[in-house]
Amino acid sequence: MTTQTKQVEVPQGWEAFAWKWMRYSGVLIFILAWIHVLIQDILVGVYQIDINYVAGRWNGGFWRVYDFLLLFFAFSHGMNGTRQVLTDYIHSAGARRALNWILLILWAIVVVIGTIAIFAFTPPAA
Amino acid sequence: MSFKTASEGYVRYQGLGNWAFVLHRLTGLGVILFLIIHVLDTAAVYFSPALYADAVSLYRSPVFGLGEILLVLSVIYHGLNGLRIIYFDMVNPNMWTIEVNRKSVIWTWVITLVLWLPAAVVMGSHILEHLGG
Numbered sequence: 167m168t169t170q171t172k173q174v175e176v177p178q179g180w181e182a183f184a185w186k187w188m189r190y191s192g193v194l195i196f197i198l199a200w201i202h203v204l205i206q207d208i209l210v211g212v213y214q215i216d217i218n219y220v221a222g223r224w225n226g227g228f229w230r231v232y233d234f235l236l237l238f239f240a241f242s243h244g245m246n247g248t249r250q251v252l253t254d255y256i257h258s259a260g261a262r263r264a265l266n267w268i269l270l271i272l273w274a275i276v277v278v279i280g281t282i283a284i285f286a287f288t289p290p291a292a
Numbered sequence: 293m294s295f296k297t298a299s300e301g302y303v304r305y306q307g308l309g310n311w312a313f314v315l316h317r318l319t320g321l322g323v324i325l326f327l328i329i330h331v332l333d334t335a336a337v338y339f340s341p342a343l344y345a346d347a348v349s350l351y352r353s354p355v356f357g358l359g360e361i362l363l364v365l366s367v368i369y370h371g372l373n374g375l376r377i378i379y380f381d382m383v384n385p386n387m388w389t390i391e392v393n394r395k396s397v398i399w400t401w402v403i404t405l406v407l408w409l410p411a412a413v414v415m416g417s418h419i420l421e422h423l424g425g
């Protein structure tokens with residue numbers, strides 16, 4: 167079967183931005199999350215992870231910035247994905263608006279808590 | 293804004309393409325659910341170190357260990373299938389045909405399993421090493 171592509175016009179707006187956001191952030195998360203999972207879950211493993219391990223890892227700035235980027239992009243990607251899934255099952259405009267606000271607030275709370283921890287953490291006195 | 297889309301032969305709500313879509317959503321929801329918990333428990337290193345120690349000891353239980361192996365499967369599949377979607381959408385929309393979609397879904401699962409199986413063996417052996425200890 168041959169297929170041709172056609173240009174379709176979609177309205178500029180938040181939904182078009184969100185559609186693109188999922189794809190651009192997806193490429194970035196693919197790199198950040200896979201390296202994170204490879205190191206922490208497979209090479210190091212949960213049995214070697216404790217607060218001293220975190221202290222060593224967050225000793226310098228590199229992994230703190232890395233973890234912040236992963237937090238920010240993965241969490242916005244995941245919250246928007248959750249929104250897309252739930253929007254398929256919620257049909258009233260009011261309920262969708264409420265859903266958007268709930269997810270936005272949840273997103274902001276978790277990102278703020280995570281960001282504070284990443285940058286404010288100081289290793290416990292040995 | 294305008295972008296290209298396939299004008300015919302678009303994937304339907306059936307077959308492998310639809311399973312890939314459903315599994316993309318399920319794995320995504322699973323990962324974000326864990327991610328919320330994971331950000332909060334890791335934030336405990338700053339807010340409450342004792343709570344962090346409790347959380348880590350919970351993650352070391354065999355049940356969570358098996359969950360972690362499934363989590364890694366979800367991350368691998370969601371990432372690979374996501375790249376597939378991104379490539380089709382952004383680079384070559386002509387690939388959104390039933391046949392190309394079907395084949396690419398099969399390849400996505402082949403690569404997913406090839407990457408996941410060694411990871412599962414490593415993680416599974418870690419669980420076995422720490423059983424009862």
